[in-house]
Amino acid sequence: MSDNVLRLSDITMQFGGVVAVDNLSLEVNEGQIVALIGPNGAGKTTAFNCITGVYEPTNGQVSFYDKVIVSNYPHGKMKKLYKGSNADKYVHEKILNPTPDKITRKGIARTFQNIRLWKSMTVFENVLTAKHLHAKQNIFTSTFRISHAEERRMREETALLLEEQDLLRFRDELATSLPYGLQRRLEIARALATSPKLLLLDEPAAGMNPQETQELGEFIVQIREKYGVTILMIEHHMDLVMQFSDQIYVIDFGELISHGTPAVVQADQRVIDAYLGVVEEDA
């Protein structure tokens, strides 16, 4: 049993003529916190969307616990337009493009860059609804309350999860009435309710001050310990990334430019160039 949780192999995402993600390969191992960083527009969220089934990558494969879950090669109209490399590598593989809900069922849950809680629902209902995907009841047993035991178990688990996240005191409040930081935390709790093995966090610290960011980092580490999840996150706060992640992947213009431990990445000249720009010699 390998401890490899997620592997992206040569993922390329091309929109029309624009290559948003170019030949990206990365690995996330069991129990790690891995950060994906890069300047604005580098293609980080696009990479996330390729993993979670929102986009269908133009070329490449995604494996989860060594099982291929997404696979594609340039076909149809893309065959002529394709600008990336490795165009022939996956031609003999079966095309796999599951919808996001199927990916989540396999054990990959995500949060969003701009918070997407269910607005008309309370804190409790938000988490409870996320438990729906593993419910065994069908629509009849659920409507006529035949599967009452399962419903009760779901409610108990939800209450427990909220208690662990210190959100139980807000259980009957509307999710959108919570302060911003707590909404972020609720979104993570909701993702955890789907019992994932891998958690994808898209800019969890966006809009937070340094102290909140620090707390969030500790919270993420806590989650990893408590629920045994592996974490892949996109983040812009460098202190958070450097302090808490085990591995860092840096991408710029869709290409992987560096990866390794925080110390290695920090020292990499290409990373510094990507963030600060290159000094032109003639200038």
Next chain:
Amino acid sequence: MTEKKDKKEVLYSLIGIAVLLIVIIILEKTIPSTSILFSVLKKGAIYSLAAVSMNLLNGFTGLFSLGQAGFMLIGAYAYAILTMPVTIKLSDSVYKYYDCIVGFQLGLIPSMIIAGLIAALFAFLIGLPVLRLKSDYLAIATLGFAEIIRAIFQWDTIGPLTNGANVLRKYLDLTDVTLPFSNIPFPPTLFIFIVAGICIAIIKMLIDSSYGRAFKAIRDDEIAAEAMGIGLFKHKEMSFIISSFFAGISGALLSMYQYTVQASQFKTAMTYEILLIVVIGGIGSISGSCIGSFLFIACNEWWLRFLDESSNNILGLNIMRSGFRKVVFSIIIMIIVLFFSKGIMGEKEISIKRMVDRLRRKKPKPAVEEGAK
């Protein structure tokens, strides 16, 4: 909300429903059955069911569908054809130009359920292509399908089944409803209230279940719902099928109430009437749809009737004539929409428990309204 509170709420609701049914029984015993009150109550209850089933789709799943009249038409026709006695089918009195091919007759309740199932089957087939569309496009596509259904039912070629564009009648109607195992007639208004009530209660139970929460999640944020493992197409299809099932049953009830059925009656205007009820009552509120329905029917058919009589004069002006009712009615609707932009009930539900609690407290304290279950 804890389970204890929930149980109390259910108990109060049951008491409320029982009181309502007893009032109907008493009304039917005391007031002559020809009174317009009963036709308003019957039609109101039928439209309540149609509106609630539309609300399940538009208000709770966030699918803007305008196919309601089409599914009611299927239900009405299925019911009428199934319950028509075989002797009448074979004689010339209804199927004048065609030979009816349905050579059997079913009971009243089974026919009603089958009417719903046939509507649900059509919904399943229509849903396959249509539910991949979003918002306005979905509305246009469902509207189109409802019109196609209406046209097909009037088509000559399937005349042996639907009697072409001609009227269907002499099937089992409200006067044929009897008490079980006897020939004693069942009070017609009560019958409609019970059937519509059971259907609405089932929809309410569905909405409170795990699947109902998934529907609401799709309404609130489709992308988040999908990312949390809720299969969009599967759940939309479920909601569409169930909504159409109950629309079919309300169509069956409507055909019982009207004694005759004709496809030309189920026009787009009917869908708009139901949509109007849903919007006035509050998108996402079941009790709102019911209240809206009774108000709409009462205003349309009863309370504003006097405006149509040209013998009534106000300030010596002779403005009242047939059709003036509609002018006043439109103004009332505009006022409601202006002052209650979310409908009469918004997204809340009537809670008898809350009313009782408020009466007990006596002091009208600023009530916690969000507790709406």
